[in-house]
Amino acid sequence: MPVVLQGQEAHRAVVSKTASLLTPSPLQNHLLAALPANEFRQLASHLEQVPMRLGEVLCESGSPMQHAYFPTTSIVSLQYVMENGAAAEIAGVGNEGMLGISLFMGGLTTPSRALVQTGGIGYRLPVKVLLEQFHRDGPIARLLLRYTQALITQIAQTGACNRHHSMEQQLCRWLLLTLDRMPTNDLVMTQELIASMLGVRRESVTEAAGNLKHKGVISYRRGHITVLDRAGLNSHVCECYVVVKTEFNRLLPDAPHH
Amino acid sequence: MPVVLQGQEAHRAVVSKTASLLTPSPLQNHLLAALPANEFRQLASHLEQVPMRLGEVLCESGSPMQHAYFPTTSIVSLQYVMENGAAAEIAGVGNEGMLGISLFMGGLTTPSRALVQTGGIGYRLPVKVLLEQFHRDGPIARLLLRYTQALITQIAQTGACNRHHSMEQQLCRWLLLTLDRMPTNDLVMTQELIASMLGVRRESVTEAAGNLKHKGVISYRRGHITVLDRAGLNSHVCECYVVVKTEFNRLLPDAPHH
DNA sequence: TGCCGTCTGTACGGTAGCCCACAGAAGAAT
DNA sequence: ATTCTTCTGTGGGCTACCGTACAGACGGCA
Incomplete structure (x- = not known):
């Protein structure tokens, strides 16, 4: 029930440690890195580096997002919040993925909440740019759809795991x-x-x-x-x-x- | 553990009952019915009516399908089968949806098994036709993607339900x-x-x-x-x-x- | 240094759902 | 009608996890 997040104590070590490991770059996100160079270039100028702080809610259940997020050193937890306040994580999103599937799937919103589970850095892309690129129906669209399928697997397996494993x-x-x-x-x-x-x-x-x-x-x-x-x-x-x-x-x- | 299905006793009433209610038509499937008339016409001649019998496995985990299925009077259960043989349903597909998301999402296969849970009728569409239509990036593609998002919600909610509800x-x-x-x-x-x-x-x-x-x-x-x-x-x-x-x-x- | 908020350890009873075993009953098959 | 399969009912013991309660300890902060 208590999804209490203390904003004070934590998120010190990670920010300083990982930020010093490498110069931050959108290419630390595997999806962005997987794009052909010329496709990536179409996006690069629109990508905005943003700090993602532990406990921050990037998207509430049912509210539309203005940006898609590509975490690099941060991790986001997608959760369903039940009526009694209890939550269940349905999947996680880190440097292997992106947040904002529903933007190109057509629903614009989802019933899930997106909570920063590990503070760090991410890059965000305005919806408009995302959709323009998606509807060119090229490598970007194919990549995002394959990622979505992988995410579905993660969600489904998490649910089955909830049922059967200790x-x-x-x-x-x-x-x-x-x-x-x-x-x-x-x-x-x-x-x-x-x-x-x-x-x-x-x-x-x-x-x-x-x-x-x-x-x-x-x-x-x-x-x-x-x-x-x-x-x-x-x-x-x-x-x-x-x-x-x-x-x-x-x-x-x-x-x-x- | 025992996913035993007796093929003998059951599936009598439904087949005779529902089949007599209406003349079978692909438009009993809500996705197909939601298409603009001219879009539907593109598919119609390729849709093949198939009986879907209780217990039939339409797709094993990890194996590619040759067709997408649009149930009308039948219902399909998507399940994850664990190593110990236990299963967990991740979602159901009936006249509101389709089976074969992974075909257009780009993965071609999924780790889930598709089992007919209620015998009845469905319509199937060859992969080739499905993909041709999907890549026209018109109303069909938008519809299928929105359906996929709805399916994701069902999968995620089922998983959360597994965790918290009686x-x-x-x-x-x-x-x-x-x-x-x-x-x-x-x-x-x-x-x-x-x-x-x-x-x-x-x-x-x-x-x-x-x-x-x-x-x-x-x-x-x-x-x-x-x-x-x-x-x-x-x-x-x-x-x-x-x-x-x-x-x-x-x-x-x-x-x-x- | 000491305080205090927060995190971690532990304990105890309660309970939902599991594993196992078997009895009874319905319906299909002959 | 009889047999036989399969489905449904029930019971007893077990375990994992829940709800609650509280003590101790860490570490930030003044």
Whole structure:
């Protein structure tokens, strides 16, 4: 129920750390990087770098967006918020994807909320430009549709995972998916926040995280989780992680960065 | 675990009953009916009427389809099958939609299995024709993309429902969504089959159905469920049903049938 | 340095849904 | 009509996760 986000304590380390790793560039987003150079050029001048702060809501359920977002060092969580206030994450969007599918799918809005789960940088593109490019029905449109299909897989697999797999398995899945979108092994993340995204109690996360810590797979302190043993996570995760990754790789193979 | 489907006992009543209600026509499918007359004409000669029998698998996980399917009196269940054999329905497709999203989204295959949940009639369209029409980027493409977005909502809401709502609520949701795709209040459906689609034990369905029967909302006998009191279902269902219906109506308003 | 807000650990009873086992009943097949 | 398959009802024990409550600890801030 409490989707409480403290805006004060966190989002320090990540911003300074990742920003210093590389000069920010829209090409850190894999979708943008996968475009042919001349297609990318059509967009480049319209892309605006924006800071995405932890806890920021980029889009409320049912409200139209003026921009599509392409995260690079940030991660966005798509969630459905239930009437009683509980939430469930339906998918995550990081440097592999974009936020704003519904803009070109024709609905303009969706029932999902978009919440920044990891602070960082992203690039945004005005709707108008996105739609112009999409309706040229070229590589950009094909790429965005394939991404949408991959996203559907992630949503569906998350739902099936909700049904069948244990807390610990789901936590491992979530950690791995998040890790894949991060440049480091250190997640700035409270258990409270993870719980609200997975749609479970904070105590359940504490227990599952405690187990993983005990096994030496992760370590953590207030607001930070460090993955010590990625293979360990792999051995505890359910099949859902692999299915999603495989489907993403199939639909969006890594393109040579220009 | 047992996704056992007896091909013998069932699918008698429906086939004879619904088939006699109306002369079969592709326009019984709402997507096809929503097309402008001249657009529909482009497809009409390529649409092939096919019987869709209960238990038939129209598409296995990961295998490419040669046709897109537009159910009219039949209903198809999209499911994810887990490694241990358990399944979870991610969405249903009836006369409001189509099967074969991935054909035009660019992936050609999906990790989901398509199983006929209610026997009846459907129309299929060769991939080649579908793609030709889709890439004209006209009303057909826009319609299919809006349908895809609605389907995404259904998938996501189903997943969230898996997480937060009770067996009984989910059963009501499932019954209402199925009912909306049927011409009668009488579902040819075993509890076993419902259980395998919801991804729960048969006993759980028996118990929830028993409650609803006790309250006079439904009645049933071996392999048949009759909804006596639709308002009663509405009062027991979770919000998920309404969210999905609302989003479908928003994205795909009923078009005047030609 | 000390305070205080927030995060993490733990515990305890409650319960929904699981696994297993089996009995009874309906309807199809012969 | 009888048989036989398959579907439905029921019960008992089990586990994961929930709701609630509270204690302890970390770390930002004054």
